[in-house]
Amino acid sequence: MISVESVVVLSAILFTLGAMGVLLRRNAILVFMSVELMLNSANLALVAFAQKWGGADGHVFVFFVITVAAAEVAVGLALIVAIFRLKQSINIDDLHQMEG
């Protein structure tokens, strides 16, 4: 039986990787993937704690997160396609017209 601690540590590592990806990557698709990574690290932690306490709540949360993430990916990829059509680029550093 894998201990909860080791699963949570894995989850934290995955979350950190995701966060670094969001902050440091310039490719929009990769930023998206990093966001997915963060979501799934959270799912991993939820599942681990749910198993630890023996409740169903964590599992239910995870299902919701997966569903929302799927919807988000659909909208997000559509946005990226639209941006690409406009700019011929998916580099997010090219998108700073909203500068104050």
Place this chain on the structure above:
Amino acid sequence: MATLAQIAPFIILIPALGAFINFFWGMKMGERTSALVGIVASSLTFVVALGLLSALIANDYNPIVVNPPFLDNWIKIDTLEISWATRVDTLSVTMLLFVTFVGTLIHIYASGYMAGDARFPRFFAYLNMFLAFMIILVMGNNFLMMFVGWEGVGLCSYLLIGYWWDKPNGEGWRNSNAARKAFIANRIGDFGVLMAIFMMFWAFGTLDFYKAGEEANPTAGAHHGEEVHAEEEAEPVSEEEAEPVSEAEGEGDAHGDDTVAYVSYQTEGVEMHQLGVFGQTAYYAKEQKESGEAKVFMLGDMEISLDVLLVIVTLFMLLGATGKSAQIPLFVWLPDAMAGPTPVSALIHAATMVTAGVYMMVRSNIMFYNAELTSFIVTLVGGTTAIVAGFIAMGQFDIKRVLAYSTVSQLGFMVAAVGLGAYVAAIFHMMTHAFFKALLFLGSGSVIHGVEHGHHHAHKHDDQHREDYDHADDDPHDDHFDPQDMRNMGGLSKKMPITYITYLIGTFALAGLWPFAGFWSKDEILADAWLVGFEKGNLKGFIALGLLIAAAGFTAFYMWRQIEMVFHGKARTEASEQASENPPAMILPLVILAFFSFIIGFINIPTGAGIFAVGLDGSVGLHVLGNFLEHSIFASAFVLPPFQPLIAFTALGIGIGAIILARGIYGGTKAINAEGKDPLEADPAIGVVWGIANARMYWDEIYFALIIKPYMRIGAFLANVIDWAFLHDYFHDSFILKGYKSIGQLLAKPIDLGIIDGTVNGFGILARRTSGLLRKVQTGYVRTYAVALFLGVVLVLVLMLVPLITNGAG
């Protein structure tokens, strides 16, 4: 109570309606209809007045107070309740009867006299309006209603004096000046009336003459027809007659308490507020006499005794009467008031309105009776006015001005009668005077009209369109012709015979020749003066006797002078040569008034008249008017003098003597001498005195010098120096303008620009700078936002976790 009397409040509406119709539709209706409306309204009023008389007789002469169905509580402020109640008693009905009767005749006369006038309907509207106000004046049951009428007749008088305000050549200006003079002089008098009203309300808490159920004189009528009556009444002061108001008629179940006697329906615990002004006066006067200690009123912080209060109130009333009834010192307006059309002079300024002051004083008889000082002053004012005005009348050439001064003089007789306590005699003389003075004025109007026509007639050869002239439009020939100047007349007795005969009757009545009306009424005043002087030993009686007998002599003299100048001798101008008698509408009233001037004196035959009464004392009765009026005069103040043969013969002798003297001076062709002068003026000895009379004793000039000039000087000083130079130039510029400017500067620069603008701009600048700093945060790079988000989350987590850690450690 007689139901007929219930129409009393509505009598006011009849002339008011007539005035209303003439005001709004008069111009469309034309002269005939317009005059008809006025005459019908006026004569209907007379008919209603007759109805009220019959109602009064049916009610056994007891007063009837009628509240109209509307306007019941006309004014109600806290404890002050004033109802629009009309009073039908012997005094008001007497006034009403002669006012409406003479008024109707004058309306008829005016329809002829004013024919062709440009504003004919307006004239009749004013006349009807005047009647309405006069009725309010005499029929009101409280001082405020009387005052409404008082002011109303003053207004109508003003409007009618200035009726020809648009005459050319400055005459219109003179007319409207005369109107203003009348109004202002009356205003001074009105101040007196108002003050009297205020003081009475202050002291008595009411303005009603009498409250319901109260009577001035419940004992009246007890000894009608008794020969000894007058002697009994002659010394009423100390006897049981002194009781101001004796007990309730019919219901004599008043036990013990004296106060009960004042209200007929009340039997116990009568309160003062159940008594009217006069009832309270009588009650307090009696109480004061019985207890011997002065009744004291508290007026605010001021203590005032009954005697002082009555003297002040009656003196204020006297001031009002000197204004309205044209007595010294305010009489100057009446002679000028002759600027109005002649029917106005006859109706308002001889017969009715000018008697309002006397009416008010007679109405307040109990007050004057109890104010001995005022009575003395009133006698003095009346007597002096009578003789002064009589003297001035002898020096006038204007036919109406002579009559105006004569009116002032006769009003002086009435006022003196009030002062003597001869209230019946005052009303009697007022009544006879209304008839014969209206007659004389209408006669003078007839003369003026005739002479004016004669003047136009004389000029018709060089003026083709003679048909369409009217009075208001003088044609160019009229510039220097005065149809009222007696010097332009003469010999009119043949041209205008009916006017002449009626004028003679009026003259005899005014001069007091037997059997004409003036003989009886003037004689009664003189008899009263005799009574007061010789039998009571009161000084005012002697004063009045002396002044009034002399004034009576003047009266006969100036009237005969007028007859000689106007009617006798030869025509002195072409106008009077061509004069002709007037249409029936003008002649008929003259004849009727002449008839009454002849016989009206017999309604008050005194006891002991003997041969003078020509047996009529049996059929008509003695003191008919006196006994009638007794119901309105407090028992203690009621006097009916017996006939005084000595006085009667003296007065008659002086009257006839004065006429003979006047005939000697002015008779035949001597009326105006060759230089156009009065024979007295030409006489070196008398000329100076005559000049004073002709100059009206310089009365107007003295007023001008003493009052108007200083007033104007003060006015000029206030206007030029105080107002203009000081206030406008100096004070305004150096204080107000300067101060305003410096305050303005202060407000504008440091406060408005500095503080207010600074604050507002400061906020603006602050917002701009802050936003300039903050906008740099918005880089547009997604990464920046993500970092901010992460850091924020980290911060929140730290803040959430730190307490957990410390708690866990603890």
